[in-house]
Amino acid sequence: MGQTWFKYGVCILAVLLVVSACKDSSKQKEAMPAQDQKWWKEAIVYQIYPRSFKDSDGDGVGDLQGIIQKLDYVQSLGVTAVWLNPIYTSPNADNGYDVSDYRNIMEEFGTMEDFDQMMDGMHQRGIKLVMDIVVNHSSNEHEWFKQSRSSRDNPYRDYYHWWPAEKGNPPYRYSLFDAKGDAWQYDSLTNAYYLHYFAKQQPDLNWSNPKVRQEVYDIMKFWADKGVDGFRLDAFQFAAKDTTYPKFPDGFEKDFIQYYAMQDGLHEYLKEMNQAVFSKYDVMSVSEGAGRNFEDAHELVDQDRNELNMAYAFEGVDIPKYKGYDLATMKEVFTKWDQEFAHDGWLSIFLANHDQARMVSRWGNDSEAYRDVSAKLLNTFLLSMRGTPYCYYGDELGMTNIDFDSISQYQDIAAINGYQKALDEGEDMELFMELLNFSSRDNGRTPMQWDATKNAGFSEGDPWLPVNENYMELNVEKENSNENSVLNHFRKMTILRKENPVLVYGDYQLVVPEHPTVYAYTRTLGDEKMLVLLNFSEEDTTFDLNLDGNPSTVVINNYTDLDITDKTVRLLPYQAVILKMD
Known part of the structure; x- marks a missing residue:
């Protein structure tokens, strides 16, 4: 069965390659200096949470052999890089973000031989591997x-x-x-x-000690020498501390980033890291967090700084709150970040990761009526924006939040300790649990839904975290055989992005910012121009095409039909369309 659906998926890709309007890539690239073209700018990153991806041995925990089994699937998505959450030896107080041995593999995940096989399998398929490096802190068992x-x-x-x-x-x-x-x-x-800025099992490393820094650089070189293609530095914006420990004002924790991030010494550490590691290998580098403001972010990633390749800012992903969010704010935030980095530096574009609830439940509409179309809309957004897109496992299917009703069901240390803190402080626990159910990190960590068999095909044993009950309807096998599924729309979008440099390097311009339900923008590179229209609404809406140029081709559409005249487009609920403009 696995070979059958994979061959079908490849056939779909082949047909799409023939029919897609993706024929002008070399012409588009001529519109930019060659030195601005980097593999990590053109990458489409797929984040795998290994504990939840695929279990090969029936212990209920995903592992490296499970990833190896699914590498053909990962390749079929059209992604070009995998960001792998920590797989190092760890007592698992924070699911691997408490490392006790940086040069070995967690026993639950496999062996170093498994790692080598996995990485070789990715490289054979043209997929690069980005490792999570957790060095703001270690495990207390290190x-x-x-x-x-x-x-x-x-x-x-x-x-x-x-x-x-x-x-x-x-x-x-x-x-x-x-x-x-x-x-x-x-x-x-x-x-x-x-x-310990995080859990008590995660003591913070003292980066002012040069011996600590050298230890970390040696660890990174160990993995780079093995062939790893990039590093994501977890919580690194917090690594530098003022070791005189001045008193902070009361209530500072409500805006702790201002006091914790980008403290004196951080840039010197990154320049030293760049000299010791990044400059010696063709690796991608990104740090979790982009500091306190645009100035901080530029100092991290501008080319002449010789620090990191790209910023990973949280202002956009932090927008959705319980009961919804304001589209005008979304437009404003993503637009201002793009404009700020239009000429120097580079951004990451993401709507979800292992620290967030599910994308479609936060940004779209996870009801049965609109789940699929809104998931397609969100993937259209991710893969048509300037910046390197990070796509979280399962979001290519439209996986949704899980519904927990008891704290005993949660595995996340942040949820468990947060519950105890709220209880101790006399908070409204009914409201706390309601908010936790919506926003918990465990929502984004439920097992991958492969098929309609036991445990969604994730494991023969009891999964470490429950499988979402909707797996019978929402799974890879079912979506793979449906040409109009969220999964196959995602594949169409990765092809479109890879074959159209305008969607990677093109200028971004927000269009009609005051429209209440449509997020519209153009991407322009040389003579090429595309218009992206996203209806973030359950209602039909119209959009006036009073723009420079006229739409000549519907490049992609998450519905089968589009109501369009010379001057007006009528968009259905959560309709997402990209038009090529003359």
Whole structure:
């Protein structure tokens, strides 16, 4: 069955390649300087959360052999790179974001031989591999930390941030994951506190120590020498700290980015990292977070800075709140970020990842009536914007939030500790659970839905996190055989993007910003121009085509029909259309 649906998918791709209006790519590329063309700008990144992708051995946890089994599927999507969430040895307090050995593979996921086989399989299919590097903090079970806490005069003591108890309580710092919200954890072994911006099992590394920095560069070179094509630096905007620990104003945690991000020393660390690692390999580099403002972001990624390749900013993805969001704000935020980086620097474009709830449940409409069309609309947006798109596993299917009604069902440490904190502080727990059900990170971590068999074909055993109940209707096998599915629309969009440099490098211009339900913009490169129309609404709506140029070709459409005249387009609910303009 697997071979049958894969061959069918390849056939679909072949037909689309023939019929797509994607014939002017070389002409378009002539419109830009050759030095501006980079593989990581043209990449389409597919994020795999390995714990939830495919389980090969029946223990309920996804693994590397599971990914290997599905590499033909990944290739069929048309993506060109995979960002893999952490697979290093870890006690799993935060699902791998607490690393105890950076040069080994978590036993649940497999072996280093499995990793090599997986990476070779990706490279054979023309897919690059981007690794998550978690070095703002380590696990408290890392040998460095074990040594650091063993005595105050241990050589590893300064690998972490310590505050002697005899100095009194350390200045308050906010922890994002701690149930008490306090980022200082007392350790009786040496009568001192250690700093952890996240969970207490994730002590922060002391980047002001050059030995720590060299350790990290050596780790990165280890993976680059193996053939890894890029690095995503987790929470790295927080790595530099003011170790005099000044008192922060009351309530600072409500805007903690202003106090935690981009502190003195961070740029020096990144320049040093670039010199030691990035400049020696043809690797992509991106840091989670883009600082406090545009100036911070530019200093991270402008070409003459010699730091990182691209920014990964959260202002856009943070827009949706419970009960909806304002489309005007979405237009404003994505437009201002594009305009700011129109001439220097480069952006990441994303609507979901492992730290977010499902894309279609947050940005679209996950009701049965509109789930598919709104998922197609969102993928059209992602793959038609300037910047490197990051597509999260399952969003190519339109996977939705899961419905939990008890805290006992959650696995995420942020949800569990957040619940305890809310309980301790006397919050309205009914409201808390309602909000958590919508926004929890576990929504985006449910197992991949491969088919209609037991556990959606993810595992023969009990999955580490429940499979969404809608898997019988929403799965790869079913969507693969439907030419009009969300999955095959995603494939059409990746082909369109790869064959039309205008969608990668072209200028972006917002059109009719005041339209209440339509997000419209043009992409222009040389003589090529495309108009993107996205109806973020359950209602039919009209859009006036009083623009420079006339639509000549419907390049892609998430419906089978389009009501269009010379001057007006009538869009159905959540209709997404790209028009080639004369």
